[in-house]
Amino acid sequence: MERAAPSAARRLPRDEALPLRPLTLGELLDTASELVRRRAVVLLAAAAVLALLEQAVLVPWRLGLDIRLSDGPAGLSGGYWLLLAAGAGLEALIIVWLGPAAGGAAVEAVTGKAPPRAGMRAGAATALVGLVAAVPAALGAFLGPVWLLGYPLFGLAAVAVTIERRGPLGALKRATGLAFRGGMRGAAVRVVGYFSWLLIRFAFYLGLLAGLELLPLPDVAAEWLMVGMVVAANALAYASLAALDAALLIESRVRLEGLDLWLTGAARHREPDPEMLAAR
Numbered sequence: 001m002e003r004a005a006p007s008a009a010r011r012l013p014r015d016e017a018l019p020l021r022p023l024t025l026g027e028l029l030d031t032a033s034e035l036v037r038r039r040a041v042v043l044l045a046a047a048a049v050l051a052l053l054e055q056a057v058l059v060p061w062r063l064g065l066d067i068r069l070s071d072g073p074a075g076l077s078g079g080y081w082l083l084l085a086a087g088a089g090l091e092a093l094i095i096v097w098l099g100p101a102a103g104g105a106a107v108e109a110v111t112g113k114a115p116p117r118a119g120m121r122a123g124a125a126t127a128l129v130g131l132v133a134a135v136p137a138a139l140g141a142f143l144g145p146v147w148l149l150g151y152p153l154f155g156l157a158a159v160a161v162t163i164e165r166r167g168p169l170g171a172l173k174r175a176t177g178l179a180f181r182g183g184m185r186g187a188a189v190r191v192v193g194y195f196s197w198l199l200i201r202f203a204f205y206l207g208l209l210a211g212l213e214l215l216p217l218p219d220v221a222a223e224w225l226m227v228g229m230v231v232a233a234n235a236l237a238y239a240s241l242a243a244l245d246a247a248l249l250i251e252s253r254v255r256l257e258g259l260d261l262w263l264t265g266a267a268r269h270r271e272p273d274p275e276m277l278a279a280r
Contacts, residue, residue, distance in 0.1 A: 017031065017034045017035060017038060017109040018031055018034075018035070018106055018109040018110055018247055018250055018251075019031075020110065020250075020254055021254060022251065022254060022255045023247075023251050025189060025192060028189060028193075028244060028247050028248060028251060029193065029196065029244065031243075031244075031247040031251075032193070032240050032241075032243035032244035032246075032247050033240060033243070034109075035102060035105040035106060035109065035243040035246060035247060036102075036105075036236075036239050036240050036243045038105050038108075038109070039101055039102070039104065039105040039243075042101050042104075043098065043101045043102060043105070043239040043242070043243065044235055044236065044239050046097075046098055046101055046239075047094070047098055047234075047235040047236070047238045047239040047242075048231065048232070048235040050094040050097060050098070050235075050238065051094065051231045051232075051234040051235045051238060052231050054087075054090045054091075054094060054234070055227055055230065055231055057086075057090065058083065058086070058087060058090070059227060061083055061086070062083065065077075065079045065080060065083065067080060067083075068219075068223050068226075069205075069223060069226040069227060069230060070209070070212060070219065070222040070223045070225075070226045072209055081142070082142070084141060085138050085139070085141040085142035086138060087141075088137050088138055088140075088141035088147060088151070089134040089135065089137050089138025089139075089141070090134065090138075091137070091234075091238070092133050092134045092137035092138070092151055092155065093130045093131065093133065093134035093137075094238050095155065095238050095241045095242050095245070096126070096129060096130040096133045096134075096154070096155060096157060096158045096242075096245075097126060097127070097130045097158065098158075098238055098239060098242035099126065099130075099156075099157070099158025099159040099161070099162060099242055099245060099246065100122070100123075100126055100158060100159075100161070100162045101242070102159060102239070102242040102243040102245060102246040103115075103158070103159040103161075103162030103163045103246045103249075104162060105243065105246065106159070106163060106243075106246035106247060106249070106250050107162070107163055110250060115162070121167075122161055122162065122165075124168075125161045125166075125167055125168040125171060126158045126161050126162075128168045129154060129157035129158055129161065129168050129171050129172055129175075130157075130158060132154055132157070132168075132172060133153070133154035133155055133157060133158075133175075136149070136150035136151075136153045136154065137150045137151045137153075138150075148187075148191055149187070151190065151191065151194065152179045152186065152187035152188075152190040152191055153175070153176060153179060153187075154172050154175045154176065155175060155179065155190050155245055156174070156175035156178050156179060156186065156190075156245050156248065156249050157171040157172050157174070157175040158171070158245075159242075159245050159246045159249045160174040160175055160178075160249060162246075163246070163249060163250070164249075178248075178249060178252045178256075181252070181256060182252070182255065182256055185252075186248055186252055189244070189248055190241075190244070190245070190248070193240075193241055193244045194241060197237040197240060197241060198237075200233075200237070201230075201233045201234065201237055204229075204233050205226075205230070205233075208225075208226060208229050212225070212226070
């Protein structure tokens with residue numbers, strides 16, 4: 001009688017969207033892009049709504065300071081510095097709030113099954129950890145280089161809520177631990193990922209400014225066109241950074257905690273399930 005193939009090889013999903021092995025920075029960025037592609041409708045739609053709400057807060061503030069996107073980069077006056085700090089906090093908040101959608105994509109890539117819908121408790125936990133994560137990011141940006149520590153401090157909290165089913169306090173503690181373990185690798189990956197997308201967005205912004213010079217648009221129309229394009233660019237960046245957080249949490253568990261070995265052993269006895277990621 002022909003013997004069956006080993007159950008671990010058969011039952012673990014053969015999905016390379018999120019490989020269960022230590023990844024390089026480039027592989028993590030590629031993985032984040034693939035997760036966004038797989039959840040494009042949910043992730044990008046949510047990111048677009050949040051990016052639009054962000055501009056609803058920032059546009060009146062900019063106009064009050066007589067700063068317009070269509071005029072080019074502004075000087076770092078006192079009021080503009082405060083605006084930048086608030087913007088940094090809002091960006092951190094949005095990226096964390098996109099964590100459930102990105103975490104769901106990561107769970108599906110690992111287990112081959114969509115995670116169960118988040119309940120009200122998970123939603124409240126995500127809202128809370130997002131607000132907490134925004135504070136050190138905004139304060140760090142106001143103080144300058146302190147942002148390098150403030151931004152990654154609690155950034156993985158929402159994906160910890162989604163993937164590991166943690167409460168808000170446990171998720172915040174878990175996020176800090178993963179960010180600063182292993183020589184602060186998690187924090188470094190989040191910061192490098194953010195700056196990568198910052199450079200892409202800035203280059204896109206400069207290209208839009210150059211394009212505006214060729215279009216005979218009134219000042220008001222030019223400004224609102226810039227706002228709309230910035231919302232689109234930010235939505236893609238925020239969705240990608242949230243997906244990077246989800247990939248980073250899984251990869252950190254593989255690198256530091258042997259998650260891949262545990263999942264392989266568990267899969268010998270049962271079908272892969274989203275609960276397996278939260279169980280360890």
